[in-house]
Amino acid sequence: MTDRELDAAGIDDPGLRAAYGHCRTLNARHGRTYFLATRLLPVERRPAVHALYGFARWADDIVDTPAPGTGAARRGTELTELQRQLDEGLRRGRSSEPVVRAVADTARRYGIEHAHFRDFMSAMRADLVVTDYPTYADLRGYMHGSAAVIGLQMLPVLGTVAPREEAEPHAAALGVAFQLTNFLRDVGEDLDRGRVYLPADLLAAHGVDRELLRRSRDTGRPDGRITAALREFEALTRGVYREAEPGIALLDPVSRPCIRTAYVLYGGILDAVARDGYAVLHRRAVVPRRRRARVAAAGLVRVAGARLRHRAATRRGAAGTPRPQPVTTPGPARRTTPEEVS
Numbered sequence: 335m336t337d338r339e340l341d342a343a344g345i346d347d348p349g350l351r352a353a354y355g356h357c358r359t360l361n362a363r364h365g366r367t368y369f370l371a372t373r374l375l376p377v378e379r380r381p382a383v384h385a386l387y388g389f390a391r392w393a394d395d396i397v398d399t400p401a402p403g404t405g406a407a408r409r410g411t412e413l414t415e416l417q418r419q420l421d422e423g424l425r426r427g428r429s430s431e432p433v434v435r436a437v438a439d440t441a442r443r444y445g446i447e448h449a450h451f452r453d454f455m456s457a458m459r460a461d462l463v464v465t466d467y468p469t470y471a472d473l474r475g476y477m478h479g480s481a482a483v484i485g486l487q488m489l490p491v492l493g494t495v496a497p498r499e500e501a502e503p504h505a506a507a508l509g510v511a512f513q514l515t516n517f518l519r520d521v522g523e524d525l526d527r528g529r530v531y532l533p534a535d536l537l538a539a540h541g542v543d544r545e546l547l548r549r550s551r552d553t554g555r556p557d558g559r560i561t562a563a564l565r566e567f568e569a570l571t572r573g574v575y576r577e578a579e580p581g582i583a584l585l586d587p588v589s590r591p592c593i594r595t596a597y598v599l600y601g602g603i604l605d606a607v608a609r610d611g612y613a614v615l616h617r618r619a620v621v622p623r624r625r626r627a628r629v630a631a632a633g634l635v636r637v638a639g640a641r642l643r644h645r646a647a648t649r650r651g652a653a654g655t656p657r658p659q660p661v662t663t664p665g666p667a668r669r670t671t672p673e674e675v676s
Contacts, residue, residue, distance in 0.1 A: 342378035350439060353432035354381045357388025360433075371596035375492075376588050382444060382491045385436035390454065390484060392416070392433050397461045398527065406462045413462075417455050424448050444490040451487075453479040466530045466544065470570070473533050477510050485509030492593065493586030504581020508597065511578050514571040515600050518564065518607055522551050522615040536570075537563050551615045564612040568604055575601060 339358075340351050361369045361384045372383050396412045416434075423429035423438035441448065457479030467473040485505035494501045517524070517531040524531055530544055537543060540563040550557050575597070582593050599621060606619035613619075 339377050339380045342376075343381045344378075345381060345439075350435060353436040353439075354385060356432045357381075357436045358384040360384075360388040360391045371592050371599065374592040374595055379491055379589070381436075382440040383488065385433075385440040386484070386487050386491070388433050389420075389437040389451075393455065393458045397458050410459065410462055413455065413459055420451060420455065424451065440491070446487050446490055450483040453483045455479075461529070465528050466534055468534045470533045470536065473531065474510070477513055478506075481509040481513035482506035483509070492589040494584050495586060496584045501581050501584040504578050504584065507574055508578035508581065508593070511571060511574040512596075512600050514567075514574060515603050518567055518571060519603055519614060519619055521547070521564070523618075525551055525615070532563065532567055536566060539563070540566070547615065554616055556611070556613065556616075560615065561612045564607075564614065568608065568612075571604060572601075 340354060345351055345354060358381070361372065372380055372387075375383060393413070393416060396409055396416065400409050400412075419429055419431050419434045420437075423431070423434040424441055427438055427442045429435040429438055437451075440446065441451070457476055460476060460479075464476070467476065483506075485508050486502060488509075489498060489501060489505045521530075521532065525544075525547055530537075530547065534543075537547075541559045542557075542563045546557065546560065549555075550560055579597065582590055582597065585593060602621040603619060606621050607614055610617070610619045
């Protein structure tokens with residue numbers, strides 16, 4: 335994390351600065367798309383986003399990328415210890431564990447509800463024992479904790495120009511849309527972990543089951559029934575993006591370029607999956623680097639415009655002209671857990 339970001343956020347304690355720096359490293363290493371979008375936020379808000387993402391990434395890694403030979407029981411023990419550290423850190427506002435220390439400080443600064451973190455940890459624990467979901471409703475129940483609450487955690491950091499409760503359903507939907515996108519892109523990888531996140535009833539409607547998915551992945555042969563099911567899941571996911579999109583206009587104007595960029599980049603993953611013929615059981619679809627660069631450049635233009643408008647409004651306010659005030663939280667959002675842009 336750059337000193338400029340930490341200085342702007344008013345983070346002075348050396349240990350706390352190091353904790354936030356560790357979270358930024360996790361974000362940069364594991365979340366290329368979201369990290370890129372985060373670079374479009376006002377500099378003082380970036381450390382909080384890195385802390386939230388860093389914590390989510392850490393918990394997700396316990397579940398999905400354990401050390402060799404680490405069984406479900408051991409991972410459950412690690413999640414229990416993380417839960418204990420988190421509960422204590424949120425209660426005390428500090429922790430000896432760097433990632434927990436940063437996320438606890440962020441929760442305190444921005445007034446983030448502690449229940450969002452508990453719900454997230456419950457979803458991570460479910461991944462140790464639940465391997466498929468009978469219906470989309472069942473999947474949405476899981477994604478409340480694994481994805482929707484990430485959007486809700488982010489909202490106080492981003493700020494809003496409307497009452498927060500008006501923006502919350504859209505923020506939650508955006509978290510879900512991002513995770514559904516990951517589920518579609520990662521069907522093969524998740525299958526290798528023993529999980530199928532595509533609802534069983536959606537698959538069955540196209541004559542697909544786990545065995546057919548496994549056979550296609552093992553043999554490398556496509557199957558029209560699987561393609562049809564994946565196409566329907568893509569359409570479902572695009573519908574959730576449409577639910578989320580109106581919420582961008584409810585954000586603090588200086589935060590909108592970041593979220594708009596993440597929205598476009600993640601949506602681009604769906605485009606890449608379709609262009610690749612829905613071959614997600616055999617290879618990962620990737621948004622071309624040039625496309626990501628174009629989207630980031632457009633985001634920078636929006637950032638510049640938002641800052642100019644903010645400065646103009648500030649000057650008008652200084653001159654006595656009334657202007658609307660953003661409704662923000664008091665204070666100095668794969669499983670959902672988005673190259674550097676200055």
